[in-house]
Amino acid sequence: MTFRLEVRLKDELFDASGAGILKKARAYFGFDVDDVRVIRVLTIDAHFDDEQLSRIQDELFTNPITEKSAYTPIQRGFDWLIWVGFRPGVRDTAGSTAREAIEDLLDVTFGPGEAVYTSRCYEIRGKLTEDQVHRIASELLANAAIQQWKVFSGNKWDPEEGIGLLIPKVILRRKPEVKKIPIESDETLKCLSIERNLALQDRDIPVIREYFLREEILRERKTVGLDLPTDVELEYISQARSDHCNHNTFRGKFHYHDLQSGEREIIDSLFKTCIEAPTLMIQEEKDWVVSVLWDNAGVARFDADHHYCITGETHNSPSNMEAYGGAITGIVGIYRDPMGTGKGSKLILGMYGYCVGQRDYQGDLEPHLHPRRLLDGIIEGVRDGGNKSGIPTPYGLLLFDESFTGKCLVFVTALGLMPSRVGGRPSHEKSTSPGDLIIMSGGRVGKDGIHGVTAASETYSENTPAGHVQIGDPYTQKKMHDFLLEARDEDLIGFITDNGGGGLSSSVGESARFSNGCIVHLDRVPLKYEGLNQWEIWVSESQERMTIAVKPEHLDRFMALSRKHAVLSTVIGEYTNSGFLHLKYGEETCAYIRMDLLESDFPQWEFDAQWLPPKMRGFTEPVISEPTDHGALLHAMLQRPNICSRNWIAMQYDHEVQGTSVIKPLVGKERDVPSDAAVIRPVLRSRKGIVVSQALNPVYSKIDTYHMTTATIDEAVRKVLAAGGDPEHLAGVDNFCWPTIEYDPVQNPDGKYKAAQLVRSNRALRDMCLQYHIPLLSGKDSMYIDGNLKGPYGERRKVSGLPTLLFTVSSVMADIQKAITMDVKFPGDLVYVLGETRNEMGGGEYYQMMGQVGLNVPRVYGMEFLPQYLALHQAMESELVSSCHAVTRGGLAVHLALAAMGGALGMTIRLLAIPAAPGLSDSQKLYSESCGRFVVTVSQEKKTLFEKCFSGMKLVRVGVVTESTDFVIQGEDGGTILKEDIRRLKDTWKKPFGDLI
């Protein structure tokens, strides 16, 4: 039997969720909507008697104070009704918890195939056409990638029948089957790869064929009943060889050619030369670097008893298709990396970075989702993923640029904390040994996420399979997180890693390398529904799963803890030293592959990289005379989408959970100005803190990715130092997002240039890490940030995202009580600028506002900056500083104003005093985005001591903090060129997104 319980708020209660939809329908589409009310629907596909049903209704799902409910249609008096439910196979966490609650309440167990499904109805009142209602359904309420919907009109409504019974049950009417793949020629295998969406690389195909056709291989395969390769085996190889897992691009060979200077260089692996080499060098000198370059996250020392680990990645393609699902899966997914680092760590902090098209985009091209909707969904996904995981999210970035309408970027970063030793041994070390059991913990396996890894390694098109869109489930994962920490502390874990991209294929495949072999019984893997093929079980990316190696003698205790935490754990096989990856389904072997196949000679990817310097590409400085209305100019700059307040995001993210918050995302007297960095106190009984910040500046890439990279790293470093971070402990995480660099005369004619951009960016990364002594604790690359968007004439146009590096810096501070915020504190305090302002407006906000790019992109002069940073840190350690703020996007005018707004105080600044290169105009001093600069305020009595720290450096007192709320700038000739009330400036700055909550 199927029952449908409908629950609605009592009429006298305000429906906040309905009101939000109403507001959006009016604001986004201009529709004449009067009222929206939401009805929760539970479809119970199981057998219950009347008494049981009424207990389910009354004791579980209806709040007697606020709600009423019925097993019959409850909708009424509407003009239109929209029903939205999940498509079959999409994760329905609320459905699972409903089932769990019913089973507990009635002391029953659901039978096979029985389930609870949740969906929603939206009662709409207002004068709307059917087309408009469909638009609300498809562009506001539902996404066809994961949801289905129905529209009912009020005058055709059947109050008896209601919405009907819709059960999104997955039924796969088939018997699991292993297929053999013919490999008579490279061409056959190539065709099959395309047909089956295997995404095998053309250059890998001969190597794969050679393996399977080799005499000795054929002989050993015969012993297990195999001849031709199976689909399971090819899927395994495809996953392991994908760019996502294997980083073929970063390990590729680049033929770099500077077309102007004639310089030629062959770079054999960007990873080895620009990431690994400098990091290993710095690891030698920094004893706090514990573990880098191999595990799910890099590990650094926090104190004698604890390490912290950090990693970051992107979830671009899935978020671009289904923003909420993609983003929540992204944040929940990155949280599994620290859980799977060393013997496992506790999650202590998350961060986010979003790059999307303009929120009010009205261009000709049709992005898959409008940037506004995309951004709404991404923000909500990370909100639910982070908040429901109980992990603070105190820092993040948002950048608008039209180039990201092709594919959005969603960066997620996670930090974990682990005891430095577990069971008397270093906690960051782990291994698998023959005889260890392979355990899968967490969720069940379904068809979801199949080929996610290979899809992420492709340009977005209409044919991208929707099946790889998932909805992360922080609830299931939080239970698993708590369980695994307890198991770790009892020393029950030998090895642990997460199931992310590639699923078991990656997690088991990689962990079995330690013991040199494994045997896995695919029929023992718990499934969401019957009928999955063996290869699907093996590569499914169903979320919230970890793979753990447990010694047989620890199994009982491990399983007991798993039951206590209500987490599903299953022994699915055993690590061996056979030298083979051996997969079985029942008695039948479906894969038998030598462990060392993946180490064999797969051809290295090769790229031609041709660099043309910006001047040769026709970039020049624009011709703009000095503005005369500096007040209006500053107001305009403060309203720029990439400068204005985005407080609505930070306020939705729990940054206080765990009780560790020291410096929050929003600071200042009115708690509404963004902080340079976040500081937490992860060990509550210790005064030590972790400082983190991030930066991204993709627009600089238009001029030169070398300087984009140096400026970005310098910015992240400065923001960490501004909050009190230690320049001796700067750890980096590099997250590259790049458009396709493989040259194709038709599909990617500028591929060689984009490849050169990547080479230059990596060189800059290497140079900066060596200069600033930053080991790269972790990093990921995400290529293919292109999209082919539909144009108005039926054409498709390729839109490539700007080459982007999101750089994260973390530091450890000895005493959080010395942390500093960016807001000015007291009238009479002196305002200093540290660092020289140069004529570097290229790629900056001022030029962008004028519709220009320019040529003079900001540069980093590390040898000049570093001593200044060390001196600043000394001054902060000696508690001489009242506020400190890194000058970034928008330049001095914007950041002086922000510091003043933060303190709700005025400021008087003399431009003449600002340390600057000779001959700079007022506007250049105010809006140049030169690197290396800080705004610092200091009390009168600490003036001498403070200035002493910087003898011979570019530190100048430029003004004073005032009681009056006027923000005053005196120009070159001493006259006032700008005088604006700081409260008015703040109103302007808050205006663009001020009505979003």
Next chain:
Amino acid sequence: MTKVKAMVLTGYGLNCDNETDYSLHLAGADSRRMHINQLIENAQSDSRTVLRNYQLLVFGGGFSWADDHGAGVLMASKMKRHLGEQLKAFVDAGNLILGICNGFQALVNLGLLPGFDGRYVDRKVALTHNDSGNFIDCWVSLKINGQSPCVFTKGIRRAEFPVRHGEGKFYASDDTLKRLFENEQVVLQYAGSDGRPAAGRWPANPNGSLSDIAGMCDATGRIFGLMPHPEAFNHFTNHPDWTRRKLGLARVGKNIDREEGEGIAVFRNAVEYFA
């Protein structure tokens, strides 16, 4: 003197257990975290002793069972079914129960609050979706009712704690509200910077709670539920204004006088109740 024993529930998506446990230790309690299933299992083996050694039971913050069917609803159902009688006995024995955020939501759904007439089973109030329709994290000012019998707020008149919730709007019928005020069961109200109740104004009242109610107790004052998080103010550096405050004191030659955060006072009151 033996220490007061406190139990902080964990599991099923609860997430403030570590800092709540830490705050209790700071306040002088012998606190331990206990998984809900462990508690239920213990109760099944010997139902009478499961809570007997404890004086304070804390339902902490988090997203129990993901909160998809109303915050704290499934948690309440689970506790009622497996530990209903033990909870009643625990209250009758003169012990304390504290519910913070999700825990408060669970207490109202269990009927432990408001607990009119000593009946601890009726649902009389609800904590429903914020008027903004969205989750909010911000620090709030609280007016504390000095007339209330609440054990946990004794001697505290004003406080600032963070709220972090999507469902914190206090809702009840007019009759219930009237009775709550008459009985002095309203303990905390969201307040403006002047210390007076916010009168529904956003953002001082961050969720649209009727009568600005942020926390309440039962008639005995021994069961207390609140949306704000005192455990998140366990150190002075948790407060959003601490850098300004510290520098201001330094200007007059003073230092921050105590490192401990002001939220600990709530837990210390509970501990001292048994002294």
